[in-house]
Amino acid sequence: MLEGAKALTRTQKRPISDPNASPIAAALAQLEAEIANFDENQRRVALVDVGGPARIRGLAGSGKTVILAMKAAQIHMDNPDQKVLVTFYTRSLRATLKTLITRFYRHYSETDPDWEKIHIRHGWGSSSGPGVYADTSRRYNRSPMPLTEAQKSAGPGKNAFGWAVNDLIESVEIEPFYDHVLIDEGQDFPDSFYRLCYHLTKGERDKKKIVWAYDELQNILNVQMRRPEQLFGKDPDGEFRVDLDRSGAALALGASNDTVLSKTYRNQRNVLVSAHAMGFGVYGHIVQMLEGAEHWKDVGYEVHNEPIEIGKVVELFRPTENSPLDLIPIDNVPVIASHSAINFDAEVNWVTTEIRKFIAGGLNREDVLVISLDDRNAKGYFRAISQNLAENDISSNNIIADPYNEPPFSIPGKVTLSTVYRAKGNEAALVLCVGVDAVSARDRGGRNKLFTAFTRTKGWLRVCGVGANAANISDELTTAAMTAPYMRFVMPDPLVIDTIQRGLSDKKIKAKALRDRYLKDLKEAGLTEEEISEQLKVDVI
Structure with a gap:
């Protein structure tokens, strides 16, 4: 079973006739070879059934998703x-999920999965297409509420999707339908x-x-991290529907229904640290x-000057073991580069020049992803970029050209053009x-857009814009890249900024501390990673 887990993450070998x-x-071919395996902790999370609700937290x-x-x-x-x-939030993620599920299933079977039994569904769906909310509405002879109607009914500043789902729950008695429910991109879904x-x-x-x-760091919709008790609410008897401490009380040492993944396998270490800094x-x-x-330790950093205090310098370091790719x-090809152009045309020319350079260096066109951080002018950017690329015989795949369906995010032979919302859950080499x-670099929503966009790359990152704000x-990005893999800053007053909650109960915090101490003792005793993994399996049994 573990060998199958490894097989799922392997990509086809990239043919390189002349590396010079x-x-x-x-460079990309070597990187993809390094990505081929998960660590033991990730495989264990994937393959262990804890018999009830479970939460998985992890960086981009x-x-x-895997x-x-x-x-x-x-x-x-x-x-x-x-x-x-x-189920998932970003429409373009459907194709990725179907490919991954099929690849893993086919490792053991000569047939494809039975898609009558596995439903890969967008959270909302559409008036005519499948989706968790849309499917459920139709099962109860209700028409799924269109976005415009939900927005009008919810009112200004309210979550239209949340309102529509809550209206459905309050209008009919929902009967159980699935034996298992797996939710990806959970940070973006409303409580309802x-x-x-x-x-x-x-x-x-x-x-x-x-x-x-x-x-929680990818939450573009700017909603603070929510505990399970808030997400699922209470039953009529007043008890929380989901309480991870309660449901996990009988789990053996080494088993967990609340897992934090500290290692990352997509981003270069300095790209991830720079993205966090931004x-x-x-x-x-x-x-x-x-x-x-x-x-900070949960997400894979070392803290070099504890305790963290207001007004004191904080130094963080991301070790290679938690970001092992290089x-x-x-x-003349830096991993991170940025550019402040004098005008729109100059920016488009810089971007297309970079794309042509990377393609000339051996990247396939589908290895390239352009993300517009300017929502209002995204169509204008993509029109200009696609025209410029076409003049150089490079085709493009404009994801936002069809906003109501689930188009494939990556098409062989084409550069992908996407907004940050459609890019979530996807990746590219460049x-x-x-x-x-x-x-807006002065609010959380703007900062989260930067982080989400930057962490779509598994290789190189290019950032550009026009004017003083772009400069x-x-x-900032130059400073972050030069300082990485360290991050240094003066700790601000938590009362004047947003604090992302750790989201662990006191019991979970104590349990995690005990587990971390146990793992440290095993390492100090001289056990290898494989021996530690085997020991944890014994503990679970």
């Missing part, structure tokens, strides 16, 4: 008659959607097999911060972020 003539492609690129795909495939192999729901999923899942309260994965604003205007030193250095001048963000 295609240095960029050669830590394998949350873990859910593994789970779906394994459940279907072991229990082919059970119904499994895999979690409650809908709870009602759709078979089983008693603490036995409902609902697994949700999220990264997302928090540590070299500009700090808008948000993690809850404390233990929270590109081969290439002369990511170019345009329109950075439109981002300021470029300066």
Whole structure:
């Protein structure tokens, strides 16, 4: 089973006839070879069934989506008659999930999965298309509410999707429909959607097999991290529907229903550290911060000067073991680069020149992703960029050309053009972020857009815009890249910024501390990673 888990993450070997003539492609080929395996902790999370609700937290690129795909495939192999729901927020993620589930399932079977039993569904759906909310509405002879109607009914400043789902829950008695529910991009869903999923899942309260994965740092919708008790609400008897302490009370040492993935396998170490620095604003205007030193350790950093105190310098370091990927250095091809253009046309020319350079260096066209950070002018950017590329015989795939369907995010032979919202959950070897001048660097929503866009790359990052704001963000990014893999800043007063909650109960914090201490003791005793993994399996049994 573990070998199958490894097989799922392997990509086809990239043919390189002459590494000297295609240095960029050669560097990417080596990188993709390094990505081929998950660590033991991630495979264990994917393949262990805790018998009830479970939460998976992890940074961008830590394998949350792949873990859910593994789970779906394994459940279907072991229990082919059970119904499994895999749901997600970003429409373009559907194709990725289907590919991953199919690849893993086919490792053990000569047939494809039975898609009548595994439902890969967008959270909302559409008036005519499938989706968790749309499907459920139709089962109860209700027409799914269109976005415009939901927005009007919800009122200004309210979550239209949340309102529509809540209206459905209050109007009909939802019957269980699925044996397992797996939720990806959980940070973006409203509370009412979690409650809908709870009602759709078979089983008693603490036995409902609902697994949700999220990264609180990717929450573009600017909603603070929410605990399970808030997400799922209470039953009529006043008890919380989901309480991870309660449902996990009988789990053995080594098993957990609340997992934090600290290692990342998508981003280069310095790209991830730079993205965090930009997302928090540590070299500009700090808008948000993690809850404390233990929270930084959760996401894979070392804290060099504890305790963290207001007004004191904080130094963080990301060790290689938590970001193990490295590109081969290439002369005159930095991993991170930014540019402040004098006008729109100059920006478009800079972007297309970079794309042509990387393609000449051996990248395939589908390895390239352009993300517009300027929502208002995204169509204008993509029109100009696609025209410029076409003049150089390079085709493009404009994701936002069809906003109501789920188009494939990547098409062979075409450069992908996307907004940050459509890019979530996807990745590319080269990511170019345009329109950075439109981002408000003084609020959490703007900072989160930067973080999400930057962490779409598994290789190189390019950032550009026009004017003073673009120049300021470029300066920040340059500082971040030069300081990485360290991050240094003066700790601000938590009362004047947003604090991202760690989201662990006191009991979970104590349990995690005991587990971390146990793992440290095993390492100090001289056990290898494989021996530690075997020991943990024994403890679970």
